Amino acid sequence: MGPQGRERRAGTVQSTNDSSALSKRSLAAHGYVRDAFAALLAPRPVRRTPLIHRGYYVRARAVRHCVRAFLRLTGALPAPTRAQILSLGSGSDSLYFRLKAAGLLARAAVWEVDFPDVSRLKAERIGETPELCALTGPFEIGDSASALCFSSSDYRILGADLRELPRLDEALDGAGLDAASPTLLLAEAVLTYLEPARAAALIAWAAQRFPDALFVIYEQMKPRDAFGQVMLQHFRRLHSPLHGLELFPDLEAQRRRFLQAGWTACSALDLNEFYRCLLPADERRRVETLEPFDEFEEWHLKCAHYFILAASRGDTLSKTPVFPPSEAPFQRDPASPSGFLSARVVTGDHQDSSLRRYGHASVLLSPGVIFSAGGFGEQEGRHCRVSRFHLLSRSxxxxxxxxxxxxxxxxxxxxxxxxxxxxxxxDTQVLVLGGRLSPVNPASGALQLDFYKSEDNCPEDQSVTVTEATLGEGPMLPCWRHSTTEVYHQNQRYLLVYGGRSVTEPAVSDCRFLHVETMAWVRIPVEGATPQGRHSHSACSWQGGALIAGGLGVSEEPLSSVLFLRPVSSRFLWESIDVQPPITPRYSHTAHVFNGKLLLVGGVWIHCSSVPGVTVINLTTGVSSEYQIDTASVPWPLMLHSHSSALLPEEQQLLLIGGGGNCFSFGTYFNPHTVALDLSSLSSGQ
Known part of the structure; x- marks a missing residue:
């Protein structure tokens, strides 16, 4: 790459720092972290979404955990040892000021390195801000020809290119960095912007230069699944592509990368594992109640695609792991798949964009007609809550x-x-229950939809009547992410409304029964151990009762239980179905009973590195099997969460309708096609 190309590349990478600085400022402003300095270093205030706040919060806490562990270990060393923190690609980060204000730099100092323009701008901003100068103490601003942009007794800012290691070496020597002292090298989303050979050289250079060191990186991974593809496309559009992900796509490859470069020990966690295992429960509860939030799928998928890694060298820093081993492994991949289910795009749907939506609902009106409504999607050239109905019909x-x-x-x-x-x-009438307009605005009332079509089935002559459904007094809560399942009690047809979320309850555990003939709520006794509240679970009818699988619990933990609400004489009874091997905890999936088997389709899980396909549970034996979806004939990516599905038992097919999500800061993605899964291989016994 020539000089002009390098300058262009540096500019686009620097723009990611500007975005990050604004996000960190918004993070602090909304109470996720204590950082009085982010606002002084970021150019202007901006309001980020709750999803981005959570993403930057877990990043900040993971880095904080590693920095505090390093200072704790080196603080126990005999005086006068001084620890060093070398932040690579530091941008506008406020790390030094947070540590100094907390009194944690009594025996430590901070060096920061970034592109010269970024470093000089930060040095000038510090010099112009009395609150920051009060912490640095006496300082000097370097001239434009010097790599040293800012210098105080315990803080140095350097302008250097990480791809030019001889110059970096020279600049660090000139700034007083002692290679023999215990050193923390910190690189937050930095190595991934370097070409793989440059990143490898930097990792090896650090191992050779610092005999007693800890190298901490925070980066992306898992480029090959649907969310990973959206992530890669986002950074390509910004002209700052992520390098090295194909070479180092997962945690094990990242560990090997450092060990082979000369580091003694290395451990890494994805951010789901860090959040669930290394943050106290009370701190998680605090964060989870700061803002209304309802983007769980994208939150967990974002955390699954980022990791924190700590590699160490030397006796001081290699003896005590930064991430203490958990009693049970967080990642537990399912057994090898029992087979594959082929998928194909439904013919005739290629040009139909009106089903590009998620959070919608679909219902099979008749064997050849599927009706869909609601959700967030594409309409009239913009992303919004969809007001148009959709009909998928078979000719x-x-x-x-x-x-x-x-x-x-x-x-x-x-x-x-x-x-x-x-x-x-x-065949022409649908009941709509629950839903939301926003996480603080539940949909009001139930709706009845009446579908009309012309005699010649002309699409232009189809119409829908929307009326408010009058339901008798009863326990119906204004909830969403719940389930509605047809059940039978004393030969009467009821709708079981179970679980969900509400403005006041993060996960509902109530069973509510609606008598279909009279449209009245009825109290029916329910016995047995009441399962914990959940939402985004699946539910389907079986033997007059309801099968409930998975979901997200009160603590935002995916669930693995499979429950049966069995009709028994004058009541219903909760029973737990023993599934072996147990299903991987999941939510935001769909479910159907097909030939005596419960099919759990797609969803989100956080305990596995793979992507959910279809879990098949034999309801007679309780044996579960995993099937992957063969997407060779389906345009990639295909996101199987917040979708709907329709079972066509006679055709031995399952139609997957819509799906997608707001993928963190990477943009919104919608599955472009309706996809059919071939279930013929499941027709016989397992």
């Missing part, structure tokens, strides 16, 4: 075709709700 030649229904026959109006349920009452 005489067995081809599926999608069409929008935007006409309303009455004054009724779809209110734009998400995470609701829809239940078929007849």
């Amino acid at each position: 005489c030649d067995s081809e599926w075709k999608g069409s929008q229904i935007s006409r309303l026959r009455t004054e009724g109006q779809w209110d734009g709700r998400l995470y609701h349920t829809m239940t078929r009452l007849s």
